[in-house]
Amino acid sequence: MTDFCPKCGKKAEDGEKVCPICGEEMTSISQDNDNNKKERGKNRINLFRNIIISVVVLVVLFVNCTVVARYFNAGKNIANTINTQKSELKILKKTSKKQYEVSGEAATEKDDEEGNDKSEAEGEKKAEEEIKRSENLGLHKKDKYLSMMDELDKEAIELADEELNGNQEKLLNYTSKIYKKYDTLLNMIYSDISAALENGELEELKSDEIDWINKKDEMASYAVGSEDTSESDENWAYFDSLATSTKDRCYYLIHKYMH
Numbered sequence: 001m002t003d004f005c006p007k008c009g010k011k012a013e014d015g016e017k018v019c020p021i022c023g024e025e026m027t028s029i030s031q032d033n034d035n036n037k038k039e040r041g042k043n044r045i046n047l048f049r050n051i052i053i054s055v056v057v058l059v060v061l062f063v064n065c066t067v068v069a070r071y072f073n074a075g076k077n078i079a080n081t082i083n084t085q086k087s088e089l090k091i092l093k094k095t096s097k098k099q100y101e102v103s104g105e106a107a108t109e110k111d112d113e114e115g116n117d118k119s120e121a122e123g124e125k126k127a128e129e130e131i132k133r134s135e136n137l138g139l140h141k142k143d144k145y146l147s148m149m150d151e152l153d154k155e156a157i158e159l160a161d162e163e164l165n166g167n168q169e170k171l172l173n174y175t176s177k178i179y180k181k182y183d184t185l186l187n188m189i190y191s192d193i194s195a196a197l198e199n200g201e202l203e204e205l206k207s208d209e210i211d212w213i214n215k216k217d218e219m220a221s222y223a224v225g226s227e228d229t230s231e232s233d234e235n236w237a238y239f240d241s242l243a244t245s246t247k248d249r250c251y252y253l254i255h256k257y258m259h
Contacts, residue, residue: 091244
């Protein structure tokens with residue numbers, strides 16, 4: 001194979017290893033081809049290696065982004081579920097305290113009108129009874145119980161924020177727990193009021209309480225919903241209705257009987 005100078009292109013004479021013109025080492029065409037092939041092979045290997053590395057990096061980034069997005073969406077979905085659950089809870093709805101205040105005032109005005117129609121002696125007797133009732137501590141706790149109700153209303157909201165996590169079992173636990181708290185407070189209110197009433201008024205309160213209990217249970221059963229409602233949904237809806245009715249009953253008794 002004929003050698004040539006790779007720099008100036010001079011054809012090498014027999015035995016010449018170095019170009020006499022430029023001093024470059026003589027190489028054969030086949031050697032150049034071999035070198036080119038080796039160089040191309042190295043470049044091809046480097047190219048494949050870079051492609052593989054790039055693909056691996058992209059796969060890792062995709063997996064990481066997918067995992068992060070999944071956790072983000074999961075957290076977002078849980079938050080949306082919690083907000084939906086809270087919006088469905090009747091117990092968290094603000095109680096219209098004015099309606100009970102108006103009812104109490106209307107009852108007082110009605111009593112005053114009836115008193116004007118009675119004789120002076122009966123009016124004096126009624127006044128004495130009112131004074132006696134005012135002196136009874138069982139009815140002189142309106143501010144105390146309103147304050148306790150306000151604290152319990154706030155606790156109901158705080159517990160909802162802490163306990164609900166999109167799980168139906170947690171929702172059931174929450175509603176039953178809040179119902180027990182309102183029911184305990186209602187028993188305290190009822191006990192103080194009944195201890196301060198005369199026989200006639202006490203019997204009237206007891207009768208009204210029985211009617212309310214029946215209505216409360218009826219409303220709770222109605223709140224369960226349709227046949228498509230799951231057993232878990234039925235349970236929390238039932239206790240939510242009981243808690244709401246009991247909460248309203250507390251405000252009703254406080255405004256009607258206490259001062």
